[in-house]
Amino acid sequence: MKSARLFVLTTAIGLGLSAALCSHAVSANDSVNDNDDSSLVVAVRRLTEPQYRQSIADVFGDTIQISGRFEPERRELGLQALGSATLSLTAAGFEQYFTLAQDISRQVLSEQQRATSTPCTPASVSSFDQDCAAQFINHYGELLFRRPLSTAELDARLAAAASGTQQSGDFYTGLQLALSSLLAAPEYLFRIERAEPDPANADGWRLDAYSRASRLSFLFWNSAPDAELLAAAASGELLTNEGLQSQIARLSESPRVQEGIQAFLIDMMQIDGFDNMVKESSIYPKFNQLVADSAEQQMIRTLVDLLVVKERDYREIFTSNETFLNRPLAAIYQVPFASSEEWAPYTFPESAERSGIFSQIGFLSLYAHPGTSSPTIRGIKLHEIFLCEHTPEPPADVDFSAVVDSDAATSRERLLDHMSNPGCIVCHQRSDPPGLALEHFDGLGQLRKFENGQLIDVTADLFGNKFVGAQGLGKFLYNDPRASSCLVRNVYAYGAARMPGSAERTYINTQIEQFAGNGYRVPALFSQIARTPEFFKVVLPQGVAKNASSAPDTARAQSQQQGE
Amino acid sequence: MLNRTEFVKAVFLSATTLVLPLTTHAEWQRSYVIEWNEPAMYFAGESGIEGPGSDCPQGVNPELEWVEVLIRAGYTREEAEWLRNPANPSRNPSHGQNQMAFRGKDRANVYVNPTSYPDPGLVPMTGNVAEGLNLDGNTDTGLVSPTGEPGIDNTFYQTLGCWKTYRGPERLSSGAMQFNDGMRNGSWTMVIVVSGEGSDPANDSNVMVGFYMSQDNMVKGGDGNISPHYTYRIQPHAKYEGLFPARTVDGVIESREPAHVMLRDPGYTRDLELLQAQIKLEMKDDGTLRGYVGGYRPWLPVYQGWVNARGPVIESLTWVELPAVYYALSRGADYHPEGNRDEKTHISYALRVDALPAFVMTPDASEVATRVVSYKDQAPALPADSGPMVGRSRIIDGLVIDPNAEFQAGPNAVILPPR
Numbered sequence: 001m002k003s004a005r006l007f008v009l010t011t012a013i014g015l016g017l018s019a020a021l022c023s024h025a026v027s028a029n030d031s032v033n034d035n036d037d038s039s040l041v042v043a044v045r046r047l048t049e050p051q052y053r054q055s056i057a058d059v060f061g062d063t064i065q066i067s068g069r070f071e072p073e074r075r076e077l078g079l080q081a082l083g084s085a086t087l088s089l090t091a092a093g094f095e096q097y098f099t100l101a102q103d104i105s106r107q108v109l110s111e112q113q114r115a116t117s118t119p120c121t122p123a124s125v126s127s128f129d130q131d132c133a134a135q136f137i138n139h140y141g142e143l144l145f146r147r148p149l150s151t152a153e154l155d156a157r158l159a160a161a162a163s164g165t166q167q168s169g170d171f172y173t174g175l176q177l178a179l180s181s182l183l184a185a186p187e188y189l190f191r192i193e194r195a196e197p198d199p200a201n202a203d204g205w206r207l208d209a210y211s212r213a214s215r216l217s218f219l220f221w222n223s224a225p226d227a228e229l230l231a232a233a234a235s236g237e238l239l240t241n242e243g244l245q246s247q248i249a250r251l252s253e254s255p256r257v258q259e260g261i262q263a264f265l266i267d268m269m270q271i272d273g274f275d276n277m278v279k280e281s282s283i284y285p286k287f288n289q290l291v292a293d294s295a296e297q298q299m300i301r302t303l304v305d306l307l308v309v310k311e312r313d314y315r316e317i318f319t320s321n322e323t324f325l326n327r328p329l330a331a332i333y334q335v336p337f338a339s340s341e342e343w344a345p346y347t348f349p350e351s352a353e354r355s356g357i358f359s360q361i362g363f364l365s366l367y368a369h370p371g372t373s374s375p376t377i378r379g380i381k382l383h384e385i386f387l388c389e390h391t392p393e394p395p396a397d398v399d400f401s402a403v404v405d406s407d408a409a410t411s412r413e414r415l416l417d418h419m420s421n422p423g424c425i426v427c428h429q430r431s432d433p434p435g436l437a438l439e440h441f442d443g444l445g446q447l448r449k450f451e452n453g454q455l456i457d458v459t460a461d462l463f464g465n466k467f468v469g470a471q472g473l474g475k476f477l478y479n480d481p482r483a484s485s486c487l488v489r490n491v492y493a494y495g496a497a498r499m500p501g502s503a504e505r506t507y508i509n510t511q512i513e514q515f516a517g518n519g520y521r522v523p524a525l526f527s528q529i530a531r532t533p534e535f536f537k538v539v540l541p542q543g544v545a546k547n548a549s550s551a552p553d554t555a556r557a558q559s560q561q562q563g564e
Numbered sequence: 565m566l567n568r569t570e571f572v573k574a575v576f577l578s579a580t581t582l583v584l585p586l587t588t589h590a591e592w593q594r595s596y597v598i599e600w601n602e603p604a605m606y607f608a609g610e611s612g613i614e615g616p617g618s619d620c621p622q623g624v625n626p627e628l629e630w631v632e633v634l635i636r637a638g639y640t641r642e643e644a645e646w647l648r649n650p651a652n653p654s655r656n657p658s659h660g661q662n663q664m665a666f667r668g669k670d671r672a673n674v675y676v677n678p679t680s681y682p683d684p685g686l687v688p689m690t691g692n693v694a695e696g697l698n699l700d701g702n703t704d705t706g707l708v709s710p711t712g713e714p715g716i717d718n719t720f721y722q723t724l725g726c727w728k729t730y731r732g733p734e735r736l737s738s739g740a741m742q743f744n745d746g747m748r749n750g751s752w753t754m755v756i757v758v759s760g761e762g763s764d765p766a767n768d769s770n771v772m773v774g775f776y777m778s779q780d781n782m783v784k785g786g787d788g789n790i791s792p793h794y795t796y797r798i799q800p801h802a803k804y805e806g807l808f809p810a811r812t813v814d815g816v817i818e819s820r821e822p823a824h825v826m827l828r829d830p831g832y833t834r835d836l837e838l839l840q841a842q843i844k845l846e847m848k849d850d851g852t853l854r855g856y857v858g859g860y861r862p863w864l865p866v867y868q869g870w871v872n873a874r875g876p877v878i879e880s881l882t883w884v885e886l887p888a889v890y891y892a893l894s895r896g897a898d899y900h901p902e903g904n905r906d907e908k909t910h911i912s913y914a915l916r917v918d919a920l921p922a923f924v925m926t927p928d929a930s931e932v933a934t935r936v937v938s939y940k941d942q943a944p945a946l947p948a949d950s951g952p953m954v955g956r957s958r959i960i961d962g963l964v965i966d967p968n969a970e971f972q973a974g975p976n977a978v979i980l981p982p983r
Contacts, residue, residue, distance in 0.1 A: 281786030286793075288786055328783065330795055336923035336932050337795035 039208055042538055043193040043497050046087045048073060048080060050263055052189075054223040059143045060108050060117065068100045073272075078384055080267050081494040089189070101183035105176040114172055128165040128174060133158055137178050145187040146217075146224050147210035148234070157181055191218065193497075195538040205538040209233035212244070212536055219495040219530060220251035222263035245531060252527045258308050261522060265303045268490045269357065270385055271296055273366055280371040284444040286332050287365070294329045295362035295445075301343065302357060307522040314487055314520040318356040318386075318477040321348040332361055332446055353440055353447060355474030358382060364438065364445030373443045375411050375435025382434045386477060388486035391427055398424065409452035412436055433460035437473040481512075484520060488512050491522075491529055498539060507534050590759035592768075593934045596853045596919035597782060598754045599790040601747075601830050602740035604695035604856055604914035605721050605730045606710060613732040619691030620726035626687075627883045630664070637667030637681070643979040654971040662963045662973035664876045671975035675875040675962030678867075678890035686888045689725040694718040696914030697842050697858035699822075706912075717858070717912035720866075723896035724889070729882040734916070738882075743830040748790060750781040752828050754804070755796045755924045756845075756853065756917075757933050758817060765847070766815040772936035773817060773843060775806035775827055775857075778924070792851065792920040797929045800943035803835070804828045806857070807936060808843050817845040817855070827857065827915070833869035837861055839901060839910060851921040860899035860910035867893055872952035875962035886962075 047055065049070040056064055071093035074083035089097070108117045119139050122129035137157045141149040149157075157178040165174030182188060191214055198206035207215070210225075213233040217225040225233070229247060237243030251257065266272065274296040279287040301324040306312050312320070325346040330337035333352070338344065348354040357363060358378075367378045383389040399421065408414045415432055419425050437460040442448050449456060458469040467476045477483050488511045493499045500508050511529060518524040529535055608617035616623040634644035646652055647663050655661050665673045668680030694707035696718035703715035707722070724730050729739040747753070755778045762768035778796040785791040806825030810817050819842035829836035838859025845855035867890045870878050875886050897908035924933045927942060952959040963973070971977070 279786070285785030285787040285789060286791045327780075327795055330923070331783070331791055331793045334793045336925060338925060338929055338931060340797065340929045 039194045039196040040540075040544065041192055042195045042205075042207070042540060043085060043191075045081075045084045045191040045193075045497050046071070046089070047189055047191065048084060048263075051218060051222055051224075054221075054259070055144070056104060058223050058226065059140065060104070063113075064104055064107050066100060066104065068096050068103070070096065075270070077493070077499050078268070078270070078388065078390070079490060079493055080272075081264075081497060082499065085497045094184075097189055098180070098184045101180040102176075104183055105179040108179060109172045109176050118172075118175070122171045125171050126169050127171065128162045129171060130158065130162075133161045133171075133175060133178065136175055137161070137182070140179060141182055142230060143224065143227075144182050145185070146191070146214045146230070153187075195540070205540065206239070207536045207538055209236060209238040212238045213247075215495060215536065216247060216251055216530060218260075219264075220248075220260040220526065221254070221256045222260045223256075248527055248530050252523065252530075257523065257526070258304060261308050261526060262300060262304050264491065264494050264526075265307070266300060267494060268385065268487070269299065269303065270381070271299050271362065274362070277366060278370050279365070279444060283371045284442075284446075286328075286446075287444055288328075291328050291332065291361075292365075294326050295360065295365060297326075297343075298324055298329055298360055299357060299362040302360065305345075311521045311523055314484060314515075314522055314525075315478045316356070318358070318474040318483070319471075320356055321352070321354055322346075323348065323360065329361060332444065334447070350471075353470055355469075355471040356477075358386070358477075359438065359441065359445075359470040359474070361445035364441045365443065368443035368445075371443060373411060373439060373441065375415060375432050375439060376428065377435070378438050379431035379433065379435030382473075382477075383431060386486060387480065387482045388489060389430075389482070391431055394427075395423060409454040410456055411439055411451065412457055430462070433462040434473055436460050437467060438470055440469060484515060485512050487522070488515055488525065488529075491525055492535070495529065496535060496537070504534065507532070590772075590934050590936075591761050591763060592765045593757065593759045593932065594765065594847065594853075595758070595922055595924035595933065596756040597778070597790070597794065597796055597922040597924075598756065598917055598919045599748065599782065600735060600740075600744050600918040601754075601915055602735070602737070602744065603720065603730060603831070604718060604858075604916040605725050605732075605737065606691070606693055606695045607731070607733045608691055608693065609731070609733070613736050614728060617691075619689055619693065620687065620731065621690060622687050622726070624687065624726055624728040624731045625883050628879075628885065630880075633684075633885065634664070634667060638671070639667070639979065646980055654969070654973065661876050661880075662965070663977060663979065664879065665961070665963055666973060666975050666977070673961050673963075673975075674885075674887050675871040678887035681885075681887045683891040684885040684888040686724070686884065686892050687726040689722050691725075694721050694914075695856065695916060696721070696912070697844055697856050699840055699842060699858055699860065699912055716914075717898070718914045719896045719898045720861070720863075720911050720913040723892045723911065727882065727884055727889070739831065747830060748782055748784065753778040753780060753782055753796060754828055755798065755922060756919055757798075757924050757936050758810075758847070758853075759934060759936050760812065766812055768812045771810040771812050771817060771820075773808040773810050773845070774933075774936035775804075775808075775825065776924070776939065777801040777804050777828065790920060793922060795923040795925060797925045798927050798933055798939055800927055800939035800941075802940055802943040802946045805938060805940055806838075806841065807938060808841070810843060812847070815847045817843060817847065819843050822859070825857075825859070829869075830915075831866075831869060832873040833865050835865060836915065837865075838913070839899065845917065845919075853919040853921075854917065856914045856916055858912070858914040861913045862909055863893040863897050863911040864909070866911075871962040872954075872959045874954055874959060874964055 052070070053066055056066060071087070071089060073080045074087055076082040076086060107113060118136055120132040120135045122132045134154065137154055138149060141153065141157070160181055161174040161178035163174070164177035165171050168174065186192070193211040193215070194208045195205040196208045198204040210230070210233045213225040213229045217223060217229055228250070232238050232243055232247050238247060274292040277292045281287065302322070303317065305324070306316060306320055306322065307314060323346055324343050325333065325335070325337055326343050327337045335346070354360070364378070367381045368374050380391045383391060408417065415428065415436070419428055437458050439451070439456045440448060440458050460467050460473065462476070465476055467473050489500055489508055492508070492511070511532070514528055515525050518528065606619060608619040609615040610617050614624040630648050631641070631644040634647060635641055639647065647661060649655070654663065665675050668674040668677050672680035674681040692707050693710055694716045695709065696716045698706065698713070698715035699717040705715065707716040707718060708714050709716050730737055732738070732740070735741070735744070755776050757774045757776065759772050760768035761770040776798045779799040780794070780796045782790045783794055803826050806823065806827050808823050808825070809820040811820050822840040822842055825838050825841045827836040827838070828834065838857070838861055841857065841859030843855065843857050845853050847853055867886070870886055870889060879886055893911060897911045899910040899912060900908050901910070925931065926933050927939060954964065957964040
C-alpha cells in the first residue's frame, strides 16, 4: 500500500515537473532568485549528454551508473552548442530524464552511499527531519542548478521529501523524491543564463555571476561549476575583472581543461554519428562497429594530443601525420601495429598519402556512402567543418540520374556528368574539388589508386587554387586564413551559444590576430576569448526592450502570453 | 599504366612485403595468418558433401546398427536394446553410452584395448588421386596429385578418406568445419613468417619459413570471413613451432631439406608432429598463401585423440567403430624414424593451409618479425599434463565417468535394470 502511494506521489512529481518544464522552458524568469526580480533569462541551453554525465559524476562521484537514452542533439551552423540553444524536450524525452533522475537518486541514497552522500544524519530514519532534508536539498540543489535554490524551490522539494517520508516511513525515500525532482527540473536539464541590470552602465545589462560561472565551467571543463567557482559567483568575485581573470586562470590551468577542449573539438569537427554508420559488408568486409568506434577514438585522440597535450599550431591538423592506432585500425590502414597496448602512437609515412585529420578513416568513412566514396559529401563537410562555409541543400527537383546511371568508371567522371547541369554547378564547383583530392581513399578510408580498373586522378582546382591529393589539400587548408578564422568564431559561438554577428567583426578579427600571434595554440585561444568582455556580452531575446528598466516587464508579459 | 591485377599485386607487395635494411639477415619478408587448415583429403565425390565418387565408390561409412554391434560383441539382444534405449538412465547425453566401450574380449574396453576386438573395417578408399607432397622423393610410389604430379605420399588420406568426419569438399567436411570454426573463433592462432636473402622474393634459393603460435585472435569481417592485414604477435611456445629451410621458384615456396616440426593440429590430437616435414606453399598474386605442409606423423596419437574426445560420442556421431580406425592406421603406417626398423609408427600426411596476409611481430611487439628464428627458448614451460579433457570433464580410458552416477559402466556392470 505504501509503495502504491509512493508510486502515485512519484508520478505526480514527474507529471508536475513535466508540466512545469513546458512553461519554464519559455518563462524561466519565474524561477528567478526570489531576492532579485529584476533579472531576465537571456539564453536557455539544453545540457548535452556528455555534460549531463560529467555533471553527475562531478556532483555525486563517478561510481553513479547512468543507463538511459538521451534526446537527440541538433546541430545548427555546424555546432551542437548552437543547436542546444534551440532545443526543448519531447514528452518521451522527459520520461527518459525522469527515469534517469529516479535511478540516480536511488543510487545516491542507497544504503551503501547515503553515509557519504548525505551531509547530515537524520534524527530518525523513519521520520522526517526538516533541517537535515534542507541541508541535503540546498547542497545538491546548488550544485545541480548551478546557483542557490530560491525559497520556493527549496520548499517544494522539502514538501516532496516530507510527503515521501510520511508515506514510506523512510527518511531516505523522501530524500530520493526530492533529489529526483531536482534532477528532473528544467533548471538542471537546461543551462538557463540570466542577465541583470548593469550598475556600471545605466539601462545596460550584464550576465549575472552564476551564468558567468556556468559559461566558464562548461567552456573549460564541459561540466557544471565546482564549489570554488560557485563561491566566486556568490561573492561577486566573478563580476570583477580581477576575480574573473583569476578563475579563468584556475580553470584553464586545470588538467580538466582537456575535457573541455575535447568536447569543443568533438562538436566543431562533428565527430559523431559513428553509432549509426553503415557500410556494405560485401564491399568493405573489414568494417564493423568496433572499427567505427575506433575511428571515432582515433580522431579524438589525434586532435587532443596535437592541440591540447602538445599545444601545437592548430593548422597542423591539416598536415600532421602523427596519430594513434589500435589493432583494427592498423588492419584497415594496412600497417603493422607495433604495441601490446590497446592504443599506440603512429606516424604515417609519406607513401601513405595521409595528411591530417580529414584523411583519417573517421572522416573519410563518415562522409561517404555505404558502398562508395563521395567527393561531394566530403567536400561539403570540409568546407562546413574547417572553413565554416555551409552548402545549401540541393533543390528538391534535382536530377541525380546523371550520376546514378553513369557508366563512368571513376567518381570524377560521374561528377562531370553531374556538373553539366547549370543548377548544380554553382555548389559543386566548390564542394567537389576537395573531395576529388581525397579519391585515393575509398568509402572506408582505405588507400587505393584505381577505381573500376581506371587510375584515379586526385588533382583539384578550387577557384584557381590547384592541389594534388590529400597532402596537397592539407597544405592548401593549412595556408587558408579561413580555417583559423572559422576556429575562432566557433570557439566564441561554442562558449557564448551564438555565432558572432557582423557587429562583432572587428572583435573577431582582433581575436584571429591574437590567435595567430600566440602560435595558433587552441588552449590559449580559449583563455583569450574567455578573458574578453564580449564573451559575456548580453544579447537580449527578440522582443525584449533593451532598456533595463522596462525589459523585465516585457519579458514577463511575453511569458504570460505564451503560458496562456 | 598498371592494369588492375598488376595494381592489386603491387598493393599487396607493398602492404605485406617488407624490403629490409641491408644490415639484417633477410632481404625480404612476408607474413601470414593461417585462416583455414585441414587434412588434405581429396574429394572426388560427384555431389554433395559425402557423396560417392571415384575415390570412395561406396560413399562414406554408413551409420551403424549399434544394437547389432553390441550383440556381435557378446551382449544379448535384450541387453543391447536396453543399452541403446534412450530411457536407459545411464545414457547421459553428455557422457554417451559408456558401456559401449566394453565390447572387447572379456568385455575389455575397446578404446584402450582395440586389439581385443576384431577389426570391424572401414569403407575402403580406392582412388589414386591425392593432395599432398612427395615426401620420399620417389615418383614411382604413392598417388597422383589432382594436377598429375606423381609420387604424392598421403597414406593418411588413403586410410581415412572415406570416413564421414573427413569426407567432403574443401572447408565442408564436418571435421574441418568443427576445428577451423574453433580456431577462427579464437581457440588458437598460427602465423607464418617467410624471409629470404635474395633480391627476388619469387625466385630465391635461400628462404626460411617459420610457423609460430600467436596469442592474438583472428578477426572476422562483416562478411563472416577472416580479415587480412591484422597484426599478430609471435607467442613463443615450447612445443608448437616449425622452421623450414626453403627456396622459392616462381612464387612457390618449396622445402630445401626436410625438417622435424610440431604444429598445432586442427584436430583432437592437438599435436601435429611431422618427421621429414616439407612444405609447398604458393605466394599468390592476391597476397594470400596456399599449399601444403606434409610429413610423417605418429599415427597412434591420432587414434588416441579420437578416443580421448569420448569414444562413445565419436562413434555415434561419426559412424565408425574406433577399433576400425586403429586397425586402419596401423595398416596404413608407412614410415618409422631412423633406428627403428621393426615397426611403422608414422603415416604420411598432408595439411592443406590457407593463409592471409598479416603483420607478424616479434614477441614483444616492438618490430615486425623479419627473420625466421626459433623462439622456443623464450617460451614459458608447458603446464603439467593434466590428462585428456573435454570441456571441464576429465577423460579416463575414452570415457567421462561420473563417480556419483547410480549406474557405472564396466566389464562386470549389470546391464538390465531390476524387474
